[in-house]
Amino acid sequence: MVARVPGDLSRDADLAGFAARFRVWLAESTADVAPLLAEHSDYDVRVQNARALRRLLCEHGWGLAGWPEEAGGLGGSILHRSVVTEELFRAGWSGPTVFEHLEIIAPTLVEFAAPEFVQAVVPAFLDGSRSWSQGFSEPEAGSDLASLRTRAVRDGDDFVVNGAKIWTTWSKWAHWCLALVRTGSAEERHRGLSMIAIDLASPGVEVRTIRQANGTDELAQVHFTDVRVPAAQLVGEVGRGWNVALYLLARERGTLSWLRHCAFRHWLTTGTEVMGEDSDRELGSVVLQLAGVRAAAARLLSRAADGAQLGPEAAFNKLLMTRTEQSLFNLLREVDGGRIALPADSPEDVLQQQEYLFSRIVTIYGGSQQMQLTTVARHVLGLRDG
Amino acid sequence: MADGDLRPADYVGFRDAAAAILGRHSGAGALDAFGFTDVYADGAEDLRPAYAFLEAQGSCCVSTPALGLLALAGLDDDRLATDGRSPLFGAPVGRSSLVAVPGMTPDDGVLVDRRGSGLVAVEDPSAVRRTPPAPVADDYLTVLDLDRAECRVVVPEGEAEALREGIVARTRLGAAAELLGLTDRLLRDAAGYAGQRAQFGRTLSSFQAMQHLLAWAATERHQLTCLFDIAVAGSAAGPVDPELARAVKAMAGRVFHAVAQTAIQVTGAISFTWEHSLNRPHQRGMALDQLAGSSADLVAAIGRQARTEGVVPELFALAAGAADT
The missing domain is CATH 2.40.110.10 (Butyryl-CoA Dehydrogenase, subunit A, domain 2)
Incomplete structure (x- = not known):
């Protein structure tokens, strides 16, 4: 019998067991969870659902797993949070909307803000009441x-x-x-x-x-x-704000790629339904790119869980993540252009159109693609001007 | 690239030890110095040192029969040995009757996989060896034409079926290790050249266009190391997952070609000379990409499977993948 609570969250705990327990809870809570995972073309509804999902997850402990106790969490590491994220996407989630910032901003507050301030604001961030x-x-x-x-x-x-x-x-x-x-x-x-x-x-x-x-x-x-x-x-x-910014950006460019790749898988899986034999090579290429994003994200998560200081290697994650997002939506446009380009008649299609257009600018936010390339050139390869 | 702190420490230790040996030895001598056969003598429970050796071999662009031995690692079967020596595995090349044998010498026995027959020994490998009409840049792979070969069944089809998946997975992961080493070599040399060569009164590496070319190459190489390391870490605990090995091999081929193109662009026309140091590793990588499924064929197969099954493979679990590396 699998326990229905997060269980042991120590660094050496069995992540696979944690994932299994969460899956059981998800299955038993379908009536409450499924409506909060559903896609909506109305962004306000999506945000409202994202808040409610955070609240529900925290009420049952899953939303607190992986967060330090001083921030209102149950302990554990970013690996536990990432397992929860992946399982939610497997269950049909299209994403956390405003709480995508949780993985970027909350770790930064925990690392740099005064303990009293962390205790005052982070729990409300975790439970969805504040963003x-x-x-x-x-x-x-x-x-x-x-x-x-x-x-x-x-x-x-x-x-x-x-x-x-x-x-x-x-x-x-x-x-x-x-x-x-x-x-x-x-x-x-x-x-x-x-x-x-x-x-x-x-x-x-x-x-x-x-x-x-x-x-x-x-x-x-x-x-x-x-x-x-x-x-x-x-x-x-x-x-010392620049140091704080670099810490935060390593999350936005790096560890966030785990969540984003889960979303990419969701879109790509949906897209396979309308693909024909002539798409096999391009589809295989995107699947392979996605595998690269997943592997690079897993490495960074592991390093973050071990307390390593994430440095310029996060630029790799940003470059891989955004290239894959554009390749993925290019493929979806090529196999079903009408769905991307013409007026939509379903929430799913509206969402896909929004995501397609957003994918055009992902190489800009969080430090442009050119800035990331320069970071790799200078700080990883050691290339210099002059 | 100096990224030892990002990759599994044990593995990097094996790789660097192998590189030191491969700087002085080649062929069977290098294997002996590394203790390569000891790696799988006890049943191939942990092949990480073998993959590390192959990555170093790629980086040094040295020839040994390691890849041909690795494919058959763990097959503790007296029938396989010829004259007391372990045979080398001849890996299939494309859809033809050709196989390629890594680091083969005239004395080596060769074992190949023939669907319907099983694992068969090639009676006289030298007699069916492809003989190029002109010198080759790299003689690491010996190509045999099985249509002309006399073969003897060693492991009949009924038994071979159970071994096939592991042989293919080890061959693919081993070839990927070599391709990763070759990729490293090309990237390192290209970055070094760009830091030395001056045009318009500045080094090539000072131009942003050059920096970004090399940064993309480093990014390609980074994703390969991440996926490769997860597969190799998993190999310590059990058989390599065939889907993961296929993805790693496909990615290794693609990344190799991308980085090779960058290296040629950065180094300019001089790299298109027979003698240039880039030529041999480039041609070796091109050939390795063809072994046990080319990147082109594997990518198409990956796409076909995702489309027909409606499932985008995850390839590894975060629980195992991240925590173990």
């Missing part, structure tokens, strides 16, 4: 992130923040923004930056959604006008 966005890019600071201008000035126990962030994904639904701000001079470049958590309900915050080419409004521009932020909400030390 986060990240404020990095600005209208005048894209790939050249170190030139950002949003300024935070110390005033008593607070920082006063002024400026604007753009492309802040899921801000429309977010309660918090983890923002990279300038606390030093512009000449200090990346050495003059700090990371701070801003409550988006604060006076002076304005979120303006951006309607995207795929019809959704996941992205937003966020304006800060004399926003007072308690200094206790600093994440890391003053002037």
